[in-house]
Amino acid sequence: DIQMTQSPSSLSASVGDRVSISCRASQSISSYVSWYQQTPGKAPNLLIFGASSLQSGVPSRFSGSGSGTDFSLTISSLQPEDFATYYCQQSYSSPTTFGQGTRLEIK
Amino acid sequence: EVHLVESGGGLVQPGRSLRLSCAGSGFTFDGYAMHWVRQPPGKGLEWVSGISWNGDGIGYADSVKGRFTISRDNAKNSLFLQMNNLRADDMAFYYCAKDRGMSLWFGEPFDSWGQGTLVTVAS
Numbered sequence: 001d002i003q004m005t006q007s008p009s010s011l012s013a014s015v016g017d018r019v020s021i022s023c024r025a026s027q028s029i030s031s032y033v034s035w036y037q038q039t040p041g042k043a044p045n046l047l048i049f050g051a052s053s054l055q056s057g058v059p060s061r062f063s064g065s066g067s068g069t070d071f072s073l074t075i076s077s078l079q080p081e082d083f084a085t086y087y088c089q090q091s092y093s094s095p096t097t098f099g100q101g102t103r104l105e106i107k
Numbered sequence: 108e109v110h111l112v113e114s115g116g117g118l119v120q121p122g123r124s125l126r127l128s129c130a131g132s133g134f135t136f137d138g139y140a141m142h143w144v145r146q147p148p149g150k151g152l153e154w155v156s157g158i159s160w161n162g163d164g165i166g167y168a169d170s171v172k173g174r175f176t177i178s179r180d181n182a183k184n185s186l187f188l189q190m191n192n193l194r195a196d197d198m199a200f201y202y203c204a205k206d207r208g209m210s211l212w213f214g215e216p217f218d219s220w221g222q223g224t225l226v227t228v229a230s
Contacts, residue, residue, distance in 0.1 A: 036152075045220070055218065089216065091216060094166050095154055
């Protein structure tokens with residue numbers, strides 16, 4: 001199975017900050033990476049697919065980049081509703097696998 | 108608007124069975140692959156099983172292979188997960204998720220999720 005490793009595991013930031021979360025795959029996965037946001041008590045919500053395509057309805061402050069083994073999710077200016085846990089996912093090969101999550105907290 | 112509603116979770120003893128259901132609405136149910144993803148309380152996401160739009164393609168995580176069976180009834184816009192021989196490490200929130208594509212193997216993301224149903228395995 002392909003392992004997805006996110007860094008950092010947790011991150012403290014302030015409203016208005018620019019933050020990036022990294023995700024590294026254990027082997028090359030082209031651009032088959034998606035990013036999800038999960039707030040406490042809620043289901044995950046798709047933000048980015050195909051490494052850099054923004055899902056419909058997701059604010060443009062979210063962006064994704066990368067290919068091969070290294071990927072990142074960037075939030076250009078943090079808003080209060082962005083404090084949540086973020087997961088990357090690879091869909092290059094079965095089984096699809098998720099990163100362990102990055103918890104974004106208010107500083 | 109896509110709407111997915113899971114049901115069937117609850118408290119079950121180790122070794123017993125449980126059947127989860129997911130009702131879909133707001134989209135053409137038989138046009139998309141569907142999945143089950145689980146999340147132990149306070150932990151990360153784990154894909155459990157997926158099924159293609161017509162049921163011809165099915166996949167399972169190694170952790171549930173031989174114990175869980177996924178199925179769908181497109182006439183009733185419903186997805187199911189039969190879970191047998193449940194273990195303590197199966198305890199989790201189980202989410203039904205819609206694939207962005209028809210097949211399991213096209214590398215698409217999960218673009219809609221239900222609210223989840225909690226399965227507790229304890230004696």
